[in-house]
Amino acid sequence: MNFLMKTIRFTxxxxxxxxxxxxxxxxxxxxxxxxxxxxxxxxxxxxVGGAGIDNHGNALPDATxxxxxxxxxILFGSVGGPKWENLPPxxxxxxxxxxxxxxAFKLFANLRPGxxxxxxADLSPLRSDVASAGIDVLCVRELTGGIYFGQPKSxxxxxxxxxxxxxxxxxxxxxxxxxxxxxxxxxxxxxxxICSVDKANVLETSVLWRQTVTKLIHKLDPSxxxxxxxxxxxxxxxxxxxxxxxxxxxxxxxxxILSDELAxxxxxxxxxxxxxxxxxxxSNGFPYGLYEPAGGTAPDIAGKGLANPCAQVLSAxxxxxxxxxxxEAALAIENxxxxxxxxxxxxxxxxxxxxxxxxxxMGDAILSRLH
Ligand code: NAD
Numbered sequence: 629m630n631f632l633m634k635t636i637r638f639t640x641x642x643x644x645x646x647x648x649x650x651x652x653x654x655x656x657x658x659x660x661x662x663x664x665x666x667x668x669x670x671x672x673x674x675x676v677g678g679a680g681i682d683n684h685g686n687a688l689p690d691a692t693x694x695x696x697x698x699x700x701x702i703l704f705g706s707v708g709g710p711k712w713e714n715l716p717p718x719x720x721x722x723x724x725x726x727x728x729x730x731x732a733f734k735l736f737a738n739l740r741p742g743x744x745x746x747x748x749a750d751l752s753p754l755r756s757d758v759a760s761a762g763i764d765v766l767c768v769r770e771l772t773g774g775i776y777f778g779q780p781k782s783x784x785x786x787x788x789x790x791x792x793x794x795x796x797x798x799x800x801x802x803x804x805x806x807x808x809x810x811x812x813x814x815x816x817x818x819x820x821x822i823c824s825v826d827k828a829n830v831l832e833t834s835v836l837w838r839q840t841v842t843k844l845i846h847k848l849d850p851s852x853x854x855x856x857x858x859x860x861x862x863x864x865x866x867x868x869x870x871x872x873x874x875x876x877x878x879x880x881x882x883x884x885i886l887s888d889e890l891a892x893x894x895x896x897x898x899x900x901x902x903x904x905x906x907x908x909x910x911s912n913g914f915p916y917g918l919y920e921p922a923g924g925t926a927p928d929i930a931g932k933g934l935a936n937p938c939a940q941v942l943s944a945x946x947x948x949x950x951x952x953x954x955x956e957a958a959l960a961i962e963n964x965x966x967x968x969x970x971x972x973x974x975x976x977x978x979x980x981x982x983x984x985x986x987x988x989x990m991g992d993a994i995l996s997r998l999h
Contacts, residue, residue, distance in 0.1 A: 634667040636952045637699040637911075641676040641692065644721065645925025646935035646987075647705025653937035653991035654703065654944040657961060660998050661948070665957040671699075677707025677721035677925075687724035693732060700910035701951035702729070703944055704920035709927045730771070733916050735904040736803070737810040738769040738883065739946070740922065742870070742890035743899065745969050748978055751895030754867060759893075765866075765873045766818060767890050768811040769883025771904060773803045774833070776880055799833045799879065804840040810905060810915075811877040812848050817955060821853045821874035825862045825882055837879060862886060867893060897923030898936030898977040901943035903950055910951060917951040919943040929976070933986040936975035938965050941994055964997040971997075 642651035651673075658669050674692040675683050684691070687707070696702050707721040717723060729735070744752055744763035752759035778796035786792050815822050824841045826834035838856055845854050857865065859882045865872060866889055878886060891900055900922035905915040921939030929935055942965060949958035969978075973993050976984040985993075 635670050636662070636667055636948075636954075637670045638701040638703055638947065638951070639692070639695045639699050640671050640673050640703045641696075641705060642673065642679075643676050643705035643707040643725075643925065644678040644709050645706065645927050645930035647677075647707070647925060649930075649933065649935050649987050650921070650937040650940035651703070651705045653987060653994070654940040656991065657941050657964075657994060657998065658944050658948075660995055661957050661961055664998060665954065665960065667952075667954065667957070671703070676704070677725045678709055678712045679707075680725065681712060681715075681719070681721065687719065687721045688728050693728075696729070696733070700912055700914075701916060701947050702733075702918045703940075703947055704729075704918050705940065706921060706923065706925045709925050709930070729918060730904065733906040733918065734772070734908070735906045735918055736770065736772040737807055737905040737915075738767075738771045738887070739810070739814060739903040739905065739950070740767045740769070740887040740890060741765075741901060741942075741946070742767060742887075742894045743942075744894040745899075745966060747969050747972075748895055748899070750980060751978060752893055753895075754870075754893050758867075758869065761871060763870045763890075763894055765870055765876060765890060766814055767876045767878070767883060767887040768807065768814060769887055770799075770803065770807040770879045771883075772880070773799055774880035797831065797833050797881075799836060801836065801840050804837055805844050806907065808841050808844045808877065809848065811875055812845060812852060815852055815875045816849065817949070819874040820849075820851060821855075822877050823855045823857050823862070823873050823875070825857050825859050825876055825878035825886065827859050827882075828856070829858060833879070841877065859886070863889060866890060891922055896936070896978050897921070897939065898975060899938050899942070901939050901946050903943070903946040905950060912952055914951050914953050917947060919947040919951075933988060934976050934984075935987050936977050937987050937991050937994070938969075938975075941965060941991075960999055961994075963999070964994045967997040968993045
């Protein structure tokens with residue numbers, strides 16, 4: 629081995645259902661990408677979710693968390709399934725594994741690329757003249773602030789017998805600045821256009837959001853083309869003409885809704901990856917991150933070798949980009965997936981009734997197209 633070779637250190641947490649099947653493809657792809665692009669992968673596999681409950685009595689076993697603390701990022705599969713559905717909500721695999729991981733690593737930035745390859749345009753619910761060009765939009769969502777977490781948050785019974793519920797939307801400049809920085813860095817790797825989404829005609833938090841974003845982007849990189857849009861308009865524009873956007877930057881609740889809208893217009897859960905980045909930097913000087921497919925454990929096809937590995941493979945590419953600064957290697961993986969789709973190969977979820985291949989064949993096709 630070349631003694632100058634960089635080593636990237638991450639844990640892989642396959643989880644449940646199709647998780648282990650698609651994770652093994654992603655790991656092979658990472659190993660091969662490393663051998664081409666000059667890095668070695670050091671990774672260990674740990675139980676999480678249902679596998680954690682079954683083998684250790686806990687969806688996020690201590691050993692798994694300790695292993696994650698010792699590395700620079702997490703490649704996550706997905707967790708949950710019918711076997712654990714009857715557990716109390718707090719012990720459900722998704723809630724009991726992902727929420728503590730988000731908390732432990734202060735994952736405040738959620739990046740969801742919405743990619744629809746033109747070859748898969750028929751999978752999109754959008755009109756064909758809109759979808760045929762493909763879609764390439766990145767949604768950057770603030771993940772730990774806003775109305776989901778603001779205090780006070782309560783329900784009480786009033787004197788007249790009615791019930792009253794309160795949620796509070798709070799943002800501080802520091803929270804807005806750190807997510808804006810993430811969007812600026814992400815935009816620098818794309819087309820340098822950011823559309824910040826808010827509701828500044830109604831909400832005080834949005835007025836502060838707009839002022840803070842404008843000021844910081846002007847300071848960090850005035851060459852970025854910054855626009856602002858109200859969230860109701862953004863929801864419409866996303867289905868009317870998604871490619872008018874490059875990077876969408878928004879707060880927690882608006883991002884929750886817009887990123888799901890983006891996912892659905894892109895057609896298939898089996899193709900979509902996501903990244904959640906933490907505060908501070910890892911040992912490489914990049915953000916610590918958790919990288920996972922947008923879909924779940926797909927119990928209907930689990931164990932049959934039919935799952936689409938693309939979302940997990942594309943999550944690995946995001947990990948190289950954001951937590952290890954390996955942009956060329958990330959692009960190589962994304963291009964290999966693109967070329968595989970272009971070649972006509974399809975797993976069942978994207979075949980639309982036509983002939984399809986299994987997880988392994990799709991994975992081998994991606995591996996063979998890595999340069
Ligand atoms: P799901 O995403 O698992 O499945 C929805 C549909 O999409 C299914 O028909 C499935 O076969 C298909 N699908 C998803 N990913 C696919 C892939 N890679 N290849 C081919 N087809 C794919 O959603 P669900 O059925 O609502 O949830 C199933 C389980 O997954 C539940 O226990 C849920 O809690 C869990 N879940 C976990 C996560 C996570 O770990 N982050 C996210 C969502 C759902």
